[in-house]
Amino acid sequence: xxxxxxxxxxxxxxxxxxxxxxxxxxxxxxxxxxxxxxxxxxxxxxxxxxxxxxxxxxxxxxxxxxxxxxxxxxxxxxxxxxxxxxxxxxxxxxxxxxxxxxxxxxxxxxxxxxxx
Amino acid sequence: xxxxxxxxxxxxxxxxxxxxxxxxxxxxxxxxxxxxxxxxxxxxxxxxxxxxxxxxxxxxxxxxxxxxxxxxxxxxxxxxxxxxxxxxxxxxxxxxxxxxxxxxxxxxxxxx
Numbered sequence: 001x002x003x004x005x006x007x008x009x010x011x012x013x014x015x016x017x018x019x020x021x022x023x024x025x026x027x028x029x030x031x032x033x034x035x036x037x038x039x040x041x042x043x044x045x046x047x048x049x050x051x052x053x054x055x056x057x058x059x060x061x062x063x064x065x066x067x068x069x070x071x072x073x074x075x076x077x078x079x080x081x082x083x084x085x086x087x088x089x090x091x092x093x094x095x096x097x098x099x100x101x102x103x104x105x106x107x108x109x110x111x112x113x114x115x116x
Numbered sequence: 117x118x119x120x121x122x123x124x125x126x127x128x129x130x131x132x133x134x135x136x137x138x139x140x141x142x143x144x145x146x147x148x149x150x151x152x153x154x155x156x157x158x159x160x161x162x163x164x165x166x167x168x169x170x171x172x173x174x175x176x177x178x179x180x181x182x183x184x185x186x187x188x189x190x191x192x193x194x195x196x197x198x199x200x201x202x203x204x205x206x207x208x209x210x211x212x213x214x215x216x217x218x219x220x221x222x223x224x225x226x227x228x
Contacts, residue, residue, distance in 0.1 A: 043207060045160075045219035091159060102148065102213055106159045 002027045002094050006107035013082045014115050020067075021077045021110045023092030033095040034068065035104070036077045040088040048090070051075065079112075087114040119143055120212050122220035129200055129227055136196045137223045139210030145190035146212035151183075154207045154222075166193045200227040 003026045013019035025034070036048040051059045051068050058066050063083075067076045079086055092107040119142040129135045139149055147168050152160040164174045164185050172185035182204075184196040193212075197204055205227045211217040 042221070043154075043209075044221045045209065045211075047216060050216070089157075102217070103150065103162060103165060104160075104211075104217060108159050109157075111157070 002029075002032075002096065002105050004092050004094050004105050004107035006090075006092055006110050008110045009108070010111045010113070012113040012115060013079070015082055015084060017082055018078060018080045019082055019112065021079075021090050021092075021112065023075045023077070023107055025073050025075065025092070025094050025107075027073070027094065027096075029096055029098060031097050033097065034066075034075045035093040035095065036064070036066070036075075037091045037093060037106075038086075038088045039091065039109075040085075045091075049077065082114050084114050084116060087112055118214055118216075118218045120210065120218045120220040122208075122210055122223050124223060125221060126224045127226070129225070131201055131227055132199055134196055134198045135200055135225060136194055137208055137210075137225075139193045139195070139212065139220050141191045141212040141214075141218070144212070144214045146193075146214060147190060148213040149187060149193040150211045150213070150217065151185060151193070151195050152209040152211070154209060156207075160209060163195075197225065200225070202227045 005024050032053045034051045038046045049061045063080045065078045089109045091109050093104045121140045123138045149166040151163045163178045164172045166172045166187040168187045174180045187193040209222045210220045
């Protein structure tokens with residue numbers, strides 16, 4: 001079974017600065033998807049970014065980018081020019097392409113605080 | 117596009133009663149929906165996978181007789197918490213799969 005680990009329960013960053021959230025995962029599969037989701041205080045889950053494992057190029061979405069290291073099974077999220085609205089719980093998630101009916105496996109989450 | 121709604125957003129019920137939570141995909145058809153439970157400051161725990169027209173697949177440790185899931189149409193899945201107890205108080209989130217999983221806004225259940 002796949003597992004996802006986020007080793008940073010809490011992180012903080014100054015507004016306009018850059019922060020990196022860590023995520024590692026364990027799988028025996030060669031093809032899969034990885035995601036970062038944001039859960040603000042409203043608790044609505046919002047997809048931040050997605051990475052397909054067969055793509056070597058790191059995904060980017062505006063101020064959000066990932067560092068995908070397939071061999072190391074690492075998938076970190078970099079938030080540039082942090083804004084107050086970025087404050088939220090961030091979850092890393094794994095989805096198999098082959099098995100498990102497209103279910104998501106989530107990490108424990110990292111609570112990000114943005115200081116003005 | 118890809119909007120998922122949940123109703124109600126917050127419900128309070130008395131111990132021993134049942135409560136139903138609806139999950140609707142508003143602008144797409146979802147053959148698969150998922151139900152999650154989330155405790156404060158914790159991750160989402162998958163409870164069950166719901167496929168339209170068939171029985172739900174429950175995760176290990178989830179009581180299927182307590183958490184009844186029905187997926188009667190391609191846009192609606194319901195979760196009924198039967199004989200609710202205070203320990204069932206939690207935040208319940210559904211998601212519906214189109215190209216990706218799209219999440220509903222969640223339902224806060226408080227059992228008194």
